[in-house]
Amino acid sequence: MVRPASALKKSSGKKPQDLKGLKASLLAWYDQTARSLPWRIAPEDRRKGKIPDPYKVWLSEIMLQQTTVVTVKPYYQNFLARWPTVKALAVATEDQVLHAWQGLGYYARARNLHACAQEIAKRKGVWPQQEEGLLALPGVGPYTAAAIAAIAFDQSAVPVDGNVERVMARLFAVTTSLPEAKSELRDLARSFAFGSRPGDFAQAVMDLGATVCTPRQPKCDLCPWQKSCRAFALGLAAELPHRAAKTAKLTRYAYVFWLISPEGKIWIRRRPPTGLLGGMMEFPSTPWVTTQDSPDKAQSAVALATPLLSPWELMPGTVRHVFTHFILELRVLKGRARRTTTDEKWVEPDHFSELALPSLMKKVARHAIGSASLTPQKHRK
Ligand code: SF4
Numbered sequence: 089m090v091r092p093a094s095a096l097k098k099s100s101g102k103k104p105q106d107l108k109g110l111k112a113s114l115l116a117w118y119d120q121t122a123r124s125l126p127w128r129i130a131p132e133d134r135r136k137g138k139i140p141d142p143y144k145v146w147l148s149e150i151m152l153q154q155t156t157v158v159t160v161k162p163y164y165q166n167f168l169a170r171w172p173t174v175k176a177l178a179v180a181t182e183d184q185v186l187h188a189w190q191g192l193g194y195y196a197r198a199r200n201l202h203a204c205a206q207e208i209a210k211r212k213g214v215w216p217q218q219e220e221g222l223l224a225l226p227g228v229g230p231y232t233a234a235a236i237a238a239i240a241f242d243q244s245a246v247p248v249d250g251n252v253e254r255v256m257a258r259l260f261a262v263t264t265s266l267p268e269a270k271s272e273l274r275d276l277a278r279s280f281a282f283g284s285r286p287g288d289f290a291q292a293v294m295d296l297g298a299t300v301c302t303p304r305q306p307k308c309d310l311c312p313w314q315k316s317c318r319a320f321a322l323g324l325a326a327e328l329p330h331r332a333a334k335t336a337k338l339t340r341y342a343y344v345f346w347l348i349s350p351e352g353k354i355w356i357r358r359r360p361p362t363g364l365l366g367g368m369m370e371f372p373s374t375p376w377v378t379t380q381d382s383p384d385k386a387q388s389a390v391a392l393a394t395p396l397l398s399p400w401e402l403m404p405g406t407v408r409h410v411f412t413h414f415i416l417e418l419r420v421l422k423g424r425a426r427r428t429t430t431d432e433k434w435v436e437p438d439h440f441s442e443l444a445l446p447s448l449m450k451k452v453a454r455h456a457i458g459s460a461s462l463t464p465q466k467h468r469k
Pocket of ligand 1: 302306308312319325
């Protein structure tokens, strides 16, 4: 019988008794259907004793945060070809790592990746095996620590991301909205942290969420958990998890300076090492504020910092970029420097591709140059 959602008590979240049976049925499904991924040891190879390389597990998990498998594959392969070991990555420069990371977004991850590689190199390549030790490494949060512990070291851990939350919300018919339901869903997922094959189980739930228990139109007919799934029984599969209404994103505004030297080079600088796009190169701009500032104010701000004397020309149009928590709208001011100083960095547009320029700044360059000569980047949130 299908009951309407309103008839459910909030957060029913009742566990089926047979967690052991659920785990066994999911592992049997995984043995038959596991996705072949470049960083994965197939279940039959694990049974033959093949051991995952923690470096590869860690690298893939950091790359997969907020990013799809399809996007990550070429980056993962390129990183492994350039830096086949954690020690090799540790001796790369931060600029090399940021450059190789271009297009994956969330550049703090790349800086932490490099810092973490250096930390493991200091430990002579020995990784912590428990979640607690992994959590102390740069850039390793609870999800990644649990994923590495389970997949690389077969520790009893269940990594919980949005996919796993969705599967748990449905399996146990948890009707409390996200984000309030997060801790309940995490506890439900962790109730599977027992018995053998924790690494395969972690990857099996990931596969189930990615291929069967998908956000829209879950393929319940293919699901090994269908008989026990409370959301399926209640006709709520596609409806869960519920989410609290999103608040509208704030828009920030700024003027960005496209300053051309007498030799045709463009003024560029490095952002501070921490914070949004930290350590990346940028075209200088006014602060990103929530009200539109006047170009006059912006001009006087930059005139103090550069040898610029020519008037600015406001270019038509805006550059819009969507970050996770806000939208940025940039207007471009074009100007010519009469002279340059060695305190400033000037780069020919032809050499932009050699810089760690984030997608936002590539958009600015395309806007200012008015061409599509730079490699288009996927718009990331
Ligand atoms: Fe998800 Fe459907 Fe499987 Fe339930 S039966 S876990 S809703 S795919």
